[in-house]
Amino acid sequence: MATTIAITIILSVAILTTTSNEPWDKYRLPDTLKPSKYNVTLWPRLEKDDHGMYVFTGHSTVDFECVKETDMILIHSNKLNLTKFNGHHATLTRLDGAAAPAIKTTWLQETTHYLVIQLNGKLVQGNFYQLNTRFQGELADDMTGFYRSHYTEGAETKVLATTQMEPTDARKAFPCFDEPALKAVFHMTLIHNRNTVALANGMETETVNTTMEGVEVSITTFEPTPIMSTYLVVLVVCEFDYIRSPEGGKVLVRVWAGRQAIAEGQGDFALEKAGSFLEFFERYLNVTYRLKKLDHIALPDLGPLAMENWGMITYTEKDLLCHQNQTEEERHSVAKLIAHEVAHMWFGNLVTMKWWNDLWLNEGFATYFSCLGFAALEPDGKLTNQRVWNSIWGAFSVDAVAHSHPLSFTEESMNTPAEINKIFDSITYNKGASVLRMLSEFLTEPVFSKGLSNYLNEFAYKNTVSTDLWKHLQAEVDRTPTLQLPDTIEVIMNRWILQMGFPVITIDTTTGTIRQKHFLTGLESVVDRPSIYNYEWFVPVTWTKHGAPQDRKWLLSQSDVHKPTKTAEWMLANLNMVGFYRVNYDQGNWERLSAQLIRDHKAIPPLNRAQIVDDVFSFAKENIIDMVLALKTTRYLSKETEYTPWVLAHNHLRHYLKKFRHTKVYGAMQRYLRKQVEPLFLHFKNITANWTKIRDGRYDRFHMTAFTFACETGVDSCMDLSRDWFNSWMNNPQDNVILPNLRHTVYCCAVATGGVQEWDFVWQMFKNATDDARHLHYALSCTKDPQLLKRSLQYLLDPTMGHNISFERRIMETADLDNLQPLVWNYIRDNWSVLNDDHNSEFLPKLITVVTERLSTEFDLKQLVDFKAAHTATGSVAKALDQAIERTKANVKWTEENQERLFQWLTSAARQQ
Structure with missing residues (x-):
């Protein structure tokens, strides 16, 4: 992100003190005023002014009611240069024609982003007023508020203006009451060059053509928005084209992008999916979409992947458009994101959380409904299983650490923009979706969907807290006498949203007991965030014995020990992975599950096969169970042809391949895994006519995983095929016939088994690449030649040698590449003084974490300890180094304890197959 030049504002600024109790020193607005309508006109300049800056000018009015008597107006304004009227930054009128109190003084409180207006008299409760402002701001390139973005059309670089208001940046575009509960109607007008198109929510x-300040412009007005929050306002001025849904539809759906992209059909896939998801959500929720149109627009630059502005969703280009070489997996990602954003039209836009502490009500629902949308469009469940597991696994991986956070906070604990921005994370999105899926399952879908529909209808255009949702779901439970719960929904669900983490359910089939315990990664992890629920959950535990019909018990506390599960047969808990918890068993049951997988793996559902692999390796990583016991669950994989179990096994086994990279275990594990994956490779080779027909829309990513794992483990036919394809491409660079979804692996395999000629060819292709850049970047690191690896590092870190991206991004991406990680670590140690001087304290800890996470030998540990001793580190950098040392010590200890046993087991298992 380029550095922006701030517009200088010479104003009297009050000094913010930590002890101040003045209202302008608080980050939350007082509850004295309530907006009802904005009328905003903005004119973005898409050319530099005489000072070399891009700016926008504007004027706005906001109508508001006084709900509590006050002699002060606080309204958000950030980085806006406000015009003065008679010495003040605004004018005030009373809407009934009577005189409003005179303005005494105004100033900008920069820290809390307020325009402060002190009055000579008081605003009267129940009366309505209008505040008028004029202002100028920078049309910066920082991807916040009203900003500019650049794109290329032919040989010409063009500028567009767009917005990103969430969570707290509408105040950078115009003065506003910038909190989600202060909803209003927005009347928007854009002034823009005549060769551009203007877009907004409505x-x-x-559009009227005129001349202003000697410039020929167009003035475009828009239909007023529904009552909505400020963070959902969107504006765009660009030279894009669009495609649209057929005439006669209830809602106009359009996809906007650069003219060439539209002409090439890159928006066609998005248009099809956008319309389908809109119809599905309307049917499922029984709540109609409230606007006449829903635009989807592909922007060159956007902070998030997408933003759910009501009536016009913004996306980054790569997350909306699909070119002809797009893999099916990439298309699935586009569709998933569209589903997520369309779901926000109900969850977030129509009904909005009262404050950001309940952001999960927006993002958890949108994530959950993106999976439901896939289930509706792909009824056989294969992609649904994949998406469901991605959400669960994404949440498990971050919610098991001691410094996690709950889904819902108290309002008082979240005030500043920085605090708000931190919770846009995997817990809010993926854990939110996972607990909603669990809730839907134990309530049953009819009860859940009916309660949601009532919730959305009652709170349309309003704001809610979590208890509002529980109230409507409870009402449906009360109308369903056959549904028996251990307590109210609020009591059950508060344990899942108001405390961080999740439980591990431990089942001992020899005694029949079931217990719960807070699951944490790191045996010495200490939780310093107290919980009024003592990290106990109301857990809906489901299980089957030897495939018999399932049972369910509610586990209510750590001391609540059930004894219904004593059995000599295999037992499986958390059927179809609907509960947000892990499951551990006694060794005998783990052995029986492994045996059942070998005997007939289809007796266990695909999601549970994935769960078994993921749980057992997660426990082995924490030394809760034996590593050899974990490996036994992978012996059946030679028979597995479902995606989800394989990809979880792939993730875990690649982790151990990296851990043992420089030991004899590496070769033994390669030989074992080669035998496991070769049948899968041959299976897909047969059904794809030797890898020529693999774009069936469902298995594309699985084909890629099978092909990748086969080449990684040295399956001869995979290696030969990769080299043949790559050589054909080298002989005819203009005609790359390698299938897009296999290029990542093919390029790497060819470079790994080739020499200077292959590496040079990839480098030349990388310098001019667009679609293939990430595959080629990865392939450069696959060489086994030490000199070529040094060239890879030199070239990838040199901004003059390739793509123009930031040094921080280049080195982070390079440090994450297996073969280059040791070289990057050497580079960091040799250049630490320069890195420490040139880069901020937030970047360096991340870099240290990435580059040291695979260190696992005594030599690695000594290097790390010596490095820390040789340099003075403070704050987050010192903490990152300390954590790296502790992690490396644990890796060294674990490797020493497990290396010989693993080698013996892998060698024996490879011989037996």
Whole structure:
């Protein structure tokens, strides 16, 4: 992100003190005023002014009611240069024609982003007023507020203006009451060059051509928005084209992008999916979409992947457009994101959380409904299983650490923009979706969907807290006498949203007991965030014995020990992975599950096969169970043809391949895994006519995983095929016939088994690549030649040698590549003084974490300890180094304890197959 030049504002600024109790020193607005309507006109300049800056000018009014008597107006304004009227930054009128109190003084409180207006008299409760402002701001390239973005059309670089208001940046575009509960109607007008198109939340109603300040411009007005929050306002001025849904539809759906992209059909896939998801959500929720149109627009630059502005969703280009070489997996990602954003039209836009502490009500629901959308469009469940597991696994991986956080906070604990931005994370999105899926399952879908529909209808255009949702779901439970719960939904669910983490359920089939315990990664992890629920959950535990019909028990506390599960047969808990918890068993049951997988793996559902692999390796990583016991669950994989179990096994086994990279275990594990994956490779080779027909829309990613794992483990036919394809491409660079979804692996395999000629060819292709850049970047690191690896590091870190991206991004991406990680570590140690001077304290800890996470030998540990001793580190950098040393010590200890046993088991298992 380029550095922006701030517009200088010479104003009297009050000094913010930590002990101040003045209202302008608080980050939350007082509850004295309530907006009802904005009328905003903005004119973005898409050319530099005389000072070399891009700016926008504007004027706005906001109508508001006084709900509590006050002699002060606080309204958000950030980085806006406000015009003065008679010495003040605004004018005030009373809407009934009576005189409003005179303005005494105004100033900008920069720390809390307020325009402060002190009055000579008081605003009267129940009366309505209008505040008028004029302002100028920088159309910066920082991807916040009203900003500019650049793109290329032919040989010409063009500028567009767009917005990103969430969570707290509408105040950078115009003065506003910038909190989600302060909803209003927005009347928007854009002034823009005549060769551009203007877009906003509502349908454009009129465009008038005129001349202003000697410039020929168009003035476009839009239909007023529904009552909505400020963070959902969107504006775009660009030279894009669009495609649209057929005439006669209830809602106009359009996809906007650069003219060439539209002409090439890159928006066609998005248009099809956007319409399908809109129809599905309307049917499922029984709540109609409230606007006449829903635009989807592909932007060159956007902070998040996408933003759910009501009536016009913004996306980054790569997350909306699909070119002809797009893999099916990439298309699935586009569709998933569209589903997520369309779901927000109900969850977030129509009904909005009262404050950011309940952001999960927006993002958890949107993530959950993106999976439901896939289930509706792909009824056989294969992609649904994949997406469901991605959400669960994404949440498990971050919610098991001691410094996790709950889904829902108290309002008082979240005030500043920085605090708000931190919770846009995997817990809010993926854990939110996972607990909603669990809730839907134990309530049953009819009860869940009916309660949601009532919730959305009652709170349409309003704001909610979590208890509002529980109330409507409870009402449906009360109307369903056959549904028996251990307590109210609020009591059950508060344990899942108001405390961090999740439980591990431990089942001992020899005694029949079931217990719960807070699951944490790191045996010495200490939780310093107290919980009023003592890290106990109301857990809906489901299980089957030897495939018999399932049972369910509610586990209510750590001391609540059930004894219904004593059995000599195999037992499986958390059927179809609907509960947000892990499951551990006694060794005998783990052995029986492994034996059942070998005997007939299809007796266990695919999601549970994935769960078994993921749980057992997660426990082995924490030394809760034996590593050899974990490996036994992978012996059946030679028969597995479902994606989800394989990809979880792939993730875990690659981790151990990296851990043992420089030991004899590496070769033994390669030989074992080669025998496991070769049948899968041959299976897909047969059904894809030797890897020529693999774009069936469902298995594309699985084909890629099978092919990748086969080449990684040295399956001869995979290696030969990769080299043949790559050589054909080298002989005819203009005609790359390698299938897009296999290029990542083919390029790497060819470079790994080739020499200077292959490496040079990849480098030349990388310098001019667009679609293939990430595959080629990875392939450069696959060489086994030490000199070529040094060239890879030199070239990838040199901004003059390739793509123009930041040094931070280049080195982080390079440090994550297996073969280059040791070289990057050497580079960091040799250049630490320069790195420490040139880069901020947030970047360096991340870099240290990435580059040291695979260190696992005594030599690695000594290097790390010596490095820390040789340099003075403070704050987050010192903490990152300390954590790296502790992690490396644990890796060294674990490797020493497990290396010989693993080698013996892997060698024996490879011989037996």
